[in-house]
Every structure is written in C-alpha cells, then in structure tokens.
Amino acid sequence: MAPTRTLLPDIFRTEECRALRDSMGALLDTKLDWETVRALDEADQFPDRAWAGLAELGVLGLGIPTELGGSGGTAREAVAACIEIARRYPSLAVDYVLCGMVGRMLGDHGTAEQQEAWLRPLAEGSAIHAYGISEPGGGTDALAARTRAVAVDGGWRVTGSKLWISMADRAEVIFTVARTSEPPSGRSRANGLSVLAVPTDQDGVSVRRVHLAGMRGAGTCEVVFDEAVAPAGSLVGQEGRGFHMLRETLNIERLLSAGISLGVGQGALEAAVLYAGEREAFGRPIGGFQAVQHGLVDVSVRLAGAMLLTERAVEDYESGVDVTDISGMAKLAAAEATAAVVDQGMRTLAAMGLARESSMQMFFRDARLQLFSPVSNEMVRNILGEAMGLPRSY
Known part of the structure; x- marks a missing residue:
C-alpha cells in the first residue's frame, strides 16, 4: 500500500x-x-x-x-x-x-x-490556573452571571457557582468572572462584571469533578464559592470591565478553538485512511470500494477547506485586520468539518470504531464539544447573520 x-x-x-x-x-x-x-x-x-x-x-x-x-x-x-x-x-x-x-x-x-x-x-x-466563566444558568450567555463579589476589608467575598470549568481541581487560582456592581439603568449587562483571582486552598471554595463522555482528561469541574475570599490585589484589570477584557480575547479564542477541531479532524482522518488501506473484505482493502473511498475524500475536502479558512483568518489576525467575522467562520467551519470527519471515520471502521482500543471512538466523542464550545455554532451563525445585515435573531 x-x-x-x-x-x-x-x-x-x-x-x-x-x-x-x-x-x-x-x-x-x-x-x-x-x-x-x-x-x-x-x-x-x-x-x-x-x-x-x-x-x-x-x-x-x-x-x-x-x-x-x-x-x-x-x-x-x-x-x-x-x-x-x-x-x-x-x-x-x-x-x-x-x-x-x-x-x-x-x-x-x-x-x-x-x-x-x-x-x-x-x-x-x-x-496551573483555571478560568471561571460559565455558570449553570448561562453558557453562551456569559452576561447572565449570578456569581457575586462584595468588597470587604482586605479584598472581596465571592458567592456563587461555576460549571464546566476545566482544571479547577488542579488549579491554584481560579480567575472568576463575578458581578461586583449592577449596570446603570439602560446600560448593557456587560457593565459591572469583574475578574477576581480566587485561591482554591480555602474552605469557601469547593470543587467537584464532572465526568464527561468526551474530553475526559480536560478535568471539567463544578465550582461553588461560599463567601470565598479573593484577597487584596486579586482584581485583574478595571473593576466592572471584566467582560470587556473577555471580549478582547474572543477572536484568538475562536482561532484556537478552530485549531483544536482541525487537530481532532486530522487525527481521525489519518486513522480512518490507515484502517481503510489495511482492513480487507471480499479479498481487497475496503478503501478500494467507492462507497468507502468517496466518503473519505469528501470529508478530507471539507477539512482542507476549513484549514485554509483558518489559515487566512490567522494571517489577517497577525496583520492587524479585524477578524471578528472570519474567526467565527473558521471556528464554525472547523467544528462542522470535523463532525463530518469523525462520523465518516466511524462508518469506515464500523464495529472497530466502537472498540475502546480504537482511537476513533475518542475522536468521535471529543469532537462533540467543539460544536458548542467556547460558543455554540448556533450562536456563531446568529452573529454572522447579523454581520450580513440580517435582523438580530437573539
């Protein structure tokens, strides 16, 4: 071969x-x-x-x-x-x-x-540090944060909960998005959110591991703050401007998320092509049958397109061009292409794809996260639709 x-x-x-x-x-x-x-x-x-x-x-x-x-x-x-x-x-x-x-x-x-x-x-x-953004009542809607922080002598008291926080069980500090003040009347909910560094080695912080079907090693956790102490000097940036700091990172976050999807897709595609060339049925490698071969070619083309779109977005980002739209497109395209790759990979490996000794089952499970993280593909479509001049849909 x-x-x-x-x-x-x-x-x-x-x-x-x-x-x-x-x-x-x-x-x-x-x-x-x-x-x-x-x-x-x-x-x-x-x-x-x-x-x-x-x-x-x-x-x-x-x-x-x-x-x-x-x-x-x-x-x-x-x-x-x-x-x-x-x-x-x-x-x-x-x-x-x-x-x-x-x-x-x-x-x-x-x-x-x-x-x-x-x-x-x-x-x-x-x-290792963790980033405490998402909450049980709001994932994509980060402005729905209910965690509160009250200024006290020597720092802040933090109360609330966070969910889907990676590596919180290993972190020394959780950089926590909390509401430190209410937005003025008529102003965006983005005002009044701050980022506080909350040490984990205290009674006011409890961390519970959430065991997922995919991305098992990422250490996803639930974190509960019960009047946890964020000491003096723990406020990062300006008080009340925490969400604005987050927004500054959205473009690079989407590009890196695209990178994760592309890596998952590449690993799954490599495994599928290798298997199709080695597994024999009816006296020949299954990759010699059009039904298998065409499916792998089609998803390879989709993944290649997502890679080139991501590369263009990265080039624009490094050139100082506004990549708000193209970074979202890259994230969306990479996640959707990889979903198609792992599905085709499972079809190619058939029963072996479900075997735990096969890497395909891991890629299949892990690819699901990228469809809704760090922002759901549905929300990306909403944002891009609005950028096209269509009425806001959310």
Whole structure:
C-alpha cells in the first residue's frame, strides 16, 4: 500500500511553525503514544508528563511576552500547537487553550505583581490556573452571571457557582468572572462584571469533578464559592470591565478553538485512511470500494477547506485586520468539518470504531464539544447573520 495521505494542506508554512511542529511531534510521540492516551482517557486523567514536556519546549508560554517569562511567538504558532496536541489527545489541547487565555489576560491587564505571581509560573508550567466563566444558568450567555463579589476589608467575598470549568481541581487560582456592581439603568449587562483571582486552598471554595463522555482528561469541574475570599490585589484589570477584557480575547479564542477541531479532524482522518488501506473484505482493502473511498475524500475536502479558512483568518489576525467575522467562520467551519470527519471515520471502521482500543471512538466523542464550545455554532451563525445585515435573531 502507498504511504497514508489525507490531502490536507500544510498550513505550517513558516520556518518557526515547522520547527515547532517537529519538536512537538517528537515530544508527543514519546509522551502520548496511543496506549498512553487510551489509559489516560479511560481514567479521566491529566497527562502530567506531556504537560511538563510542553513547558520545557516553551509551548505553554506561546503568546506571552518573553520579558514576562513566556516564549513570545505568533498566533499561527499557537494554532499550530493546538492542532499538534489535539490530533493526539484533544483533552490536553482544551487545557492548553484555557491556560493560554488566562495568560493573555494577565499579560494584557495584570499588574507587575500579578504577572510575577501568576503569569510567570503559568508560562513556565510550575502552576496551573483555571478560568471561571460559565455558570449553570448561562453558557453562551456569559452576561447572565449570578456569581457575586462584595468588597470587604482586605479584598472581596465571592458567592456563587461555576460549571464546566476545566482544571479547577488542579488549579491554584481560579480567575472568576463575578458581578461586583449592577449596570446603570439602560446600560448593557456587560457593565459591572469583574475578574477576581480566587485561591482554591480555602474552605469557601469547593470543587467537584464532572465526568464527561468526551474530553475526559480536560478535568471539567463544578465550582461553588461560599463567601470565598479573593484577597487584596486579586482584581485583574478595571473593576466592572471584566467582560470587556473577555471580549478582547474572543477572536484568538475562536482561532484556537478552530485549531483544536482541525487537530481532532486530522487525527481521525489519518486513522480512518490507515484502517481503510489495511482492513480487507471480499479479498481487497475496503478503501478500494467507492462507497468507502468517496466518503473519505469528501470529508478530507471539507477539512482542507476549513484549514485554509483558518489559515487566512490567522494571517489577517497577525496583520492587524479585524477578524471578528472570519474567526467565527473558521471556528464554525472547523467544528462542522470535523463532525463530518469523525462520523465518516466511524462508518469506515464500523464495529472497530466502537472498540475502546480504537482511537476513533475518542475522536468521535471529543469532537462533540467543539460544536458548542467556547460558543455554540448556533450562536456563531446568529452573529454572522447579523454581520450580513440580517435582523438580530437573539
């Protein structure tokens, strides 16, 4: 059989990206071979050895200025890192993105003291922080936050709950979106939300692991704050402007989310093509039958299109162009293309796709998250429809 190819474009066009891909590939092939990933996934475990290896390579510091302990780097390199991680263990890619979002927030809005205390250890891999945004009563509607923070002597008292918070059970600090004041009459609910760094080693913070069908190793948790203490100096940025800080990160978050989807899709497509070339039925490889072959070609074309759209969005982002629309399009296209890839992959592997020793079942489960996270594809369609000049639909 000829070497396995997926017809996917090479979006690692720069020398820096290709060097990053090669170094990450060598590391992850050692730390995250399939048997290791399978054991981690079945046990809902975080890959400590792989995380430490990424820290040594400087991957955790991508997007963080070198003077703050990071590696600098470009958006293209960060997206490339997402793809390389997700094609092996998607759960780890989710954690990588969320820690990166905390890092970007601290790099842009943290004080020198906050950056030294929280950002540098994060970039070096010696500390893990979580981002407490979503709540039981509001996922896509982040402005519906009911968690409250009241100023007291020496800091803040935080009460409320968060849900779907990755790595909260491992985090030293949870950067929590809480309402510190009510918006003035007639003003947007975005006013009055703040971000507070809440240490987890206190009685007022309880964390419960939520065991998911997919992205098992991402460490998804529910967090309850019962008059938890956010000490003096824990407010990140301006009081009441927390949502505006979040909004600044939406474009890069969507590009990184697209990267996760593309990595999942690439891993699943590679596994499906390999299986189709090796599995025989009726005296020939099943990949020789048009019913199988055409399905794999079709999803490869869809994934390739999503990759090229994402690459264009990244190029625009790095050029300073407003990518509000195209980043949403890239996120949407990548998630939908990957959903098609994993479905075709399951059809190609048939019963073997359901076997737990097959990576396809993991890719199939993990791909579901990208359809509604970090924002649902339905909401992305709403936003893009409005951008086209259509009436607002939400």
